[in-house]
Amino acid sequence: MAEKKKVRVGLLGAGWIGQHHGLNVISNTYAELAAVCDLDSKRAKAYLDQNNSNAIVFDNLEKMLEQRGIEAIVIASPNASHEEHAVAAAEAGKHVYLEKPMAITLEGCRRIVKAVEKKKVKFAMGYHRRLNPLVQYAKSLIAEGKLGELVFIESDYFHHVPGDLDIWSWLGKNDIAGSIIHAGTGHNIDLIRFFCGEVAEVSCYKDVVMPRKIQMETEDLAVINLRFKSGALGRVGLFLGPILPFTFTLRVFGTKGTVDNNRVWLDTIPRFADFGHEEDYIRLPQSWIADNVQGGVSETWKQNMDTFIDDIRLDREPFNGAQSGFNTAAVCFAALQSAAEKRSIKPEVL
Ligand SMILES: NC(=O)c1ccc[n+]([C@@H]2O[C@H](COP(=O)([O-])OP(=O)(O)OC[C@H]3O[C@@H](n4cnc5c(N)ncnc54)[C@H](O)[C@@H]3O)[C@@H](O)[C@H]2O)c1
Structure with missing residues (x-):
C-alpha cells in the first residue's frame, strides 16, 4: 500500500511556545514542518537553522496561506491576533491548531467557530492538559465506574510571575492579552469541562x-464557582503571584472515590477513612502531574500536537474542537461578567 504523504504544517509565531510546537511537528512521523511565519523573519530563520530544517520562512500569514501544499496552520501568535489569524487560516481551508486563549472576545471566538464549521477543517485548542497521564487515569476510573457519580471538582492555577518583568506591559491588558481568567484559568475550566460536561x-x-x-x-x-448541567459543583482558583512554584491542581470527587492530585482514594480500599488508615490510598507517580514546573515545558504539548495530526490524517472528529473551545471561552467570559455585575451568569453553550 502506498504510504500516505505527511501532513504539511505551517507554524505562525516562532516565539517561546511556537518553537516548542515546531519541534513537536518535526518529531511527528506523519507531519512535516513546511513553513514558519513570524514578523521577525530573522528569528524564524535562526530557529530553523538551529534545528536543521529547510522549511520556508514568511513574514506575513497571507503569503504563507498562499503557499501550495500547506494543510494545517499552528497558531502561536499573541492573544489579540488569534481571532484574525484563526479565521484567515480556516477560511483558506487550512486545519487549525490554536493556542489559548481562543480569542480575546466571545464574538471573536464565535467568528472562529463559524469559519471552522463553514470550511469543515479540523481544529484543536492548545489545551494540552486533557492528555496528562493523571487526567487520562482519572477518566479511566470514571469510565470503569470506580469514582461513582461526580459531585465536586476543583482546579487551581497558582503562578508566581515576578512583578518586575517587562511582560506586564502586555499581560493583563484587556485589549492586548485579554483576561488572565481566560488566558490562564481557561486551562482549568477546559479541564474540568472534560470531566463534568457543560456549565x-x-x-x-x-x-x-x-x-x-x-x-x-x-x-x-x-475564585470562580461553577454549577454544571449534570448537577455537579466546581471551583477554580487563580492567583498570579503567590510565593510558590507554579502549581496546577486537580481534585475530582465522586460518590465512590476521589482523585486528589496524585493520590486516589476509592471506597474499595478497606476502611480507608478509619483512624490509622490515612495512608491507604493509591499514589500515582509525581511525574504524572506533568505541568507543575515553574517556567517549564510540558511533555503533553507533544501529545496534543500528535492528536491534532492524527485527527487530520485519520479524518477523525477533533479531540477538543472549536465548539468545545468556544464553550470553555464562554465560561471564562461569563465569569468576567459575573464579577463585573455581581450576579451569577448562565454561559452560552454551543
Ligand atoms: N498552552 C500553553 O500552556 C501556553 C504557554 C505559553 C504561551 N501560550 C500562548 O501562545 C501564544 C504565544 O505565546 P509566546 O509566549 O510564545 O509569545 P512570544 O512573544 O514568545 O511569541 C510570539 C511570536 O509571534 C510573532 N508574531 C506576533 N505577531 C505576529 C504576526 N502578526 N504575524 C506573524 N508573527 C507574529 C512574534 O514576533 C513572536 O515571535 C500566546 O497566545 C500564549 O497565550 C500558551
Whole structure:
C-alpha cells in the first residue's frame, strides 16, 4: 500500500511556545514542518537553522496561506491576533491548531467557530492538559465506574510571575492579552469541562492584589464557582503571584472515590477513612502531574500536537474542537461578567 504523504504544517509565531510546537511537528512521523511565519523573519530563520530544517520562512500569514501544499496552520501568535489569524487560516481551508486563549472576545471566538464549521477543517485548542497521564487515569476510573457519580471538582492555577518583568506591559491588558481568567484559568475550566460536561451557571469574584512595575488591568486573583448541567459543583482558583512554584491542581470527587492530585482514594480500599488508615490510598507517580514546573515545558504539548495530526490524517472528529473551545471561552467570559455585575451568569453553550 502506498504510504500516505505527511501532513504539511505551517507554524505562525516562532516565539517561546511556537518553537516548542515546531519541534513537536518535526518529531511527528506523519507531519512535516513546511513553513514558519513570524514578523521577525530573522528569528524564524535562526530557529530553523538551529534545528536543521529547510522549511520556508514568511513574514506575513497571507503569503504563507498562499503557499501550495500547506494543510494545517499552528497558531502561536499573541492573544489579540488569534481571532484574525484563526479565521484567515480556516477560511483558506487550512486545519487549525490554536493556542489559548481562543480569542480575546466571545464574538471573536464565535467568528472562529463559524469559519471552522463553514470550511469543515479540523481544529484543536492548545489545551494540552486533557492528555496528562493523571487526567487520562482519572477518566479511566470514571469510565470503569470506580469514582461513582461526580459531585465536586476543583482546579487551581497558582503562578508566581515576578512583578518586575517587562511582560506586564502586555499581560493583563484587556485589549492586548485579554483576561488572565481566560488566558490562564481557561486551562482549568477546559479541564474540568472534560470531566463534568457543560456549565449551567457561573459566579466569580476577582481582584488585582500584587504590586508590579507596570500594573495589570484585568485580575491576578479570582475564585470562580461553577454549577454544571449534570448537577455537579466546581471551583477554580487563580492567583498570579503567590510565593510558590507554579502549581496546577486537580481534585475530582465522586460518590465512590476521589482523585486528589496524585493520590486516589476509592471506597474499595478497606476502611480507608478509619483512624490509622490515612495512608491507604493509591499514589500515582509525581511525574504524572506533568505541568507543575515553574517556567517549564510540558511533555503533553507533544501529545496534543500528535492528536491534532492524527485527527487530520485519520479524518477523525477533533479531540477538543472549536465548539468545545468556544464553550470553555464562554465560561471564562461569563465569569468576567459575573464579577463585573455581581450576579451569577448562565454561559452560552454551543
Ligand atoms: N498552552 C500553553 O500552556 C501556553 C504557554 C505559553 C504561551 N501560550 C500562548 O501562545 C501564544 C504565544 O505565546 P509566546 O509566549 O510564545 O509569545 P512570544 O512573544 O514568545 O511569541 C510570539 C511570536 O509571534 C510573532 N508574531 C506576533 N505577531 C505576529 C504576526 N502578526 N504575524 C506573524 N508573527 C507574529 C512574534 O514576533 C513572536 O515571535 C500566546 O497566545 C500564549 O497565550 C500558551
